[in-house]
Amino acid sequence: MANFLFDNFNIPQRDRSQTAIASKSRLDANLMQGSEYNLFEPALQAALQREQSLNWLLKMIHASLDPATIVTTAVCETAQLLAADQVLILQGLPSQAWQLIKSWAPVSEPEHQAIAEVLSSPDLAIAVERSQSIQLCGLEATEGFAVGPTYLLVPLTYQLAAWGVLVLMRVQGNRWRESEVQFLETVADQVAIALHQAEMHQQIQQINAQLEAEIQTRTAELQSALDCETLLKQITDRVRDSLDEHDILQTTVEALGQSLGLDCCDTVLYDAQRLTSVIDYEYTRPGIPSRQGQALPLGDRPEIYEQLWAGQTFAFCQIASSSIRNHSAILACPIVDGTKIFGDLWLFRPTQSTYSDLEIRLVKQVANQCAIAIRxxxxxxxxxxxxxxxxxxxxxxxxxxxxxxxxxxxxxxxxxxxxxxxxxxxxxxxxxxxxxxxxxxxxxxxxxxxxxxxxxxxxxxxxxxxxxQHLDAGTRPLALSQVNLADWLPHVLEDFEAQTQRKGQRLQIQVAETLTHFTTDAFGLSRILRELMTNACKYTPAGGQIRVKADWVDGYLQIEVSNSGAEISPDSLSSIFDKFYRVPNGDPWRHSGMGLGLALVKGLTEYLGGSIGVKSDRSSTCFTLRLPCGAIADFSMRDESFADR
Structure with a gap:
């Protein structure tokens, strides 16, 4: 309906006639424009409706990534929008043939009729080759009306690559208008794009699924490898912690049998002449009869034992009756240490089972660890x-x-x-x-x-x-008593004062005033001091000094006996307390002796619960005796533990 616009003006009286003429001209022009609008209004409405329908259809097509949904939507909705009697989508095959992907037709119309007519037309290949839309019409009539079916072939092309053809048919009626052809070409282009996107999406989904499967497979392989490494470490730790051959082999068969889910796992050991082998250790799943202790003649299957003696690990299936377990998938691995073969590991599973490379490598490594542990x-x-x-x-x-x-x-x-x-x-x-x-x-x-x-x-x-001898046997009696160290030590050392004076040596005794009562074996302690003093007097030259110092140090009675004179080499310090040891070429005075004095000093010191050490340099040698300030009960316990050695 035309819209007219009228303007209000203030017109002077003297120009009223001229104004009326101008108003009449404008009115005539508006009437003419309104008539043209009424003439084109249906076409504009139809174009607007087609545009809305096209947008809606394209939205429906691109809403899915499923090729079947895309072609179904395109075929059904296009048939309804353009009042087509039949709609087909054909896909070209590499063999120059065509495959029907989707069709739509009324229930009363046979689909094969349209398919046969289209496939028999040479224009189908032309339309695809040239990427152009082609109409196939019946007998021409006046004003574009066709008698017989009219087909419109629209190629589905994406980036110059033909995917297929969109075919629409009208049984009888008008030819396809240019606007309908443009509409279908737009739909065909978008359908081709949507199908390409759907195919790409499917390829991505397939790639993702393949990658996911590969990741899962690789993860399972890595987990299996980790499980095998963990099992190997557990078995290795257990067999290396044992020095019992029985425990080593029994641990091995049980760990392999339980971890690998075996029916049976045996350890077979050879005799010295390799004439027979015996199943010495075995693991069997519940319900499997045991064959532990059974002897296997090696001559029954020489082809098997020849490979084992050559250090080869192999799997086979035992079907024929023999001394080996029948109807089993078997893995045999030798236990070899260098050139010596101790025996074999035998693993048994049901006949249809197999052994993976990881399991074979695990068994070989376990066999190597067993060989090392057995050796x-x-x-x-x-x-x-x-x-x-x-x-x-x-x-x-x-x-x-x-x-x-x-x-x-x-x-x-x-x-x-x-x-x-x-x-x-x-x-x-x-x-x-x-x-x-x-x-x-x-x-x-x-x-x-x-x-x-x-x-x-x-x-x-x-x-x-x-x-x-009594100290080594732990039979020396421990006579404990309390002594006043301040008085007792000088009394023990007074015999050496005259001896040092005769040899021209200087003796210095330093006893702390805090040293009072001390519980010990007085005879054993005096024997230690006499041996140390005898040794000091023997190796101190004339004019040299011998010093004895006693005091409490960190809760211990510490007595130091040092002397100037010959140096003890570092190599000899570690052996100086051994029985019958004498310092080689270290006695310039060629003193006699059997090397028992310092060994006796160490034995008595340890018997009293103490320790003895020595340091030596060019100027002096110092022996340091340390005894704990324990009670009598402590020494009694020491006596009992020493006797139990």
Whole structure:
């Protein structure tokens, strides 16, 4: 309906006629414009409606990424919007053939009729090749009216690549108008784009699904590898912690059988001649009969054992009857250490089962660890046998020394007593005055003195041997008593004052005033001090100094005996307390001795619960004795623990 606009003006009276003429002209022009609008209004409304329908249809097409939904929407909605009797979508195949993707037609119209007519037309290939829309019409009539079906072929093309054809048919009626052709070409372009996007989406989905499957597969492989490494570490730790061959092999078969879900896992060991093998260790799943202890003749399956003796690991399926478990998938792996084969590992699963590369590698590594552990266990057993033999020899030696010491002690004591009696008799009888005028200068007196000194030396040696034997055996009695260290220490050392003066040595004794009562084995402690002082006097040159210092240090009684003189080399310091050890070429005075004194010092010190150390440099050598300030009960416990060694 036309819209007219009227303007209000103030027109002067003298120009009224001219104004009326102008108003009439404008009115005629408005009437003419309104008539034209009424003429084109239906076309404009139709165009607007087609534009809205097109936007709605394109929105529906692009709303889905499913190709079937896209073609179904395009076919059905296009047929309704353009009043088509049939709508088809054909897809071109690589073989130059065509495939019907989707069709729409009334129930009363057969679909095959339109498909046959379109496929038989040569214009179908032309439309696709040229990417142009083509009409196929029946008999022409006047004013564009066709008799018979009219087809419109619109190619579905994306980026110059033809995907297929959109086919619309009218059974009878007008030809396809230009606006309808443009409408369908727009729809076809968007359908091609939507189908391409859907295909790309499907490809992406397939790629994502493939990547996800690969990730899951790789994750499962990594998890399997991690599980195998964890199992290998657990088995390795357990077998290496054991030095028992039985425990090693039993642990191995149980761990493999339970972790790998086996029906059975055996460890077979060979005899020395490799004539038979015996199932010594076995794991079986509940319900599987045990064959532990069964002997397997190696001659039954030489082709199997030849591969095992060559160090090969292999899997096979045992079907034929033999001494091996029948109807099983078997993995056989030798237990080899270098060139020595101890036996084999046998794993059994149901016939249809397999062994993965990870499992085979795991079994080989477990077999290697078993071989190492078995070799270590055998070396340990051999070493234990040698240790027991050495202990037996050491016991014989100790018995010999103890017997000899006892046997020597009695005659030496008798000889010493006889010498003392002879000296006494010489002093008592005046008739022998000429012979005993000076017992220290006459030959007879000197001979008696030499015999007495040698008896004292040999008796002292025997006493040291007996003391060491009692300490090693833990049979030395512990006689505890309280001593006043401030008075007791100088009394023990007073015998060495005269000895140091004769040798021109200087003796310095420093005893702290705080040293009072101390519970210890007084005889054992005095023996330690005498041995240390004897050693210091022996190796201190004339003019040298010997110093004894005693005090409380950190709750311990600490006694230091130091002397100037010969230096002890660092190599000898670690062995100086060993039995019968003497410093090589370290005694410039060639002092005699058997190397028992410092060994006795260490034994007595440890027996009293203390420690002894030594330091030496060019200027001096210092021995440091440390004894705990424990109660009598503490020493009693020490005595019991020492005796249990």
């Amino acid at each position: 270590q266990a055998q070396l340990y057993q051999s070493a234990q046998g040698q240790v027991q033999a050495l202990e037996a020899l050491n016991g014989l030696k100790d018995d010999f020394l103890s017997t000899i010491s006892h046997e020597l002690r009695t005659p030496i004591s008798n000889v010493k007593m006889a010498v003392e009696m002879m000296a006494l008799i010489l002093d008592q009888y005046p008739a022998l005055a000429e012979l005993t005028l000076d017992v220290h200068t006459t030959p007879l007196g000197q001979y008696l003195k030499i015999v007495q000194q040698e008896c004292d030396h040999e008796l002292h040696l025997v006493e040291d041997l007996l003391e060491l």
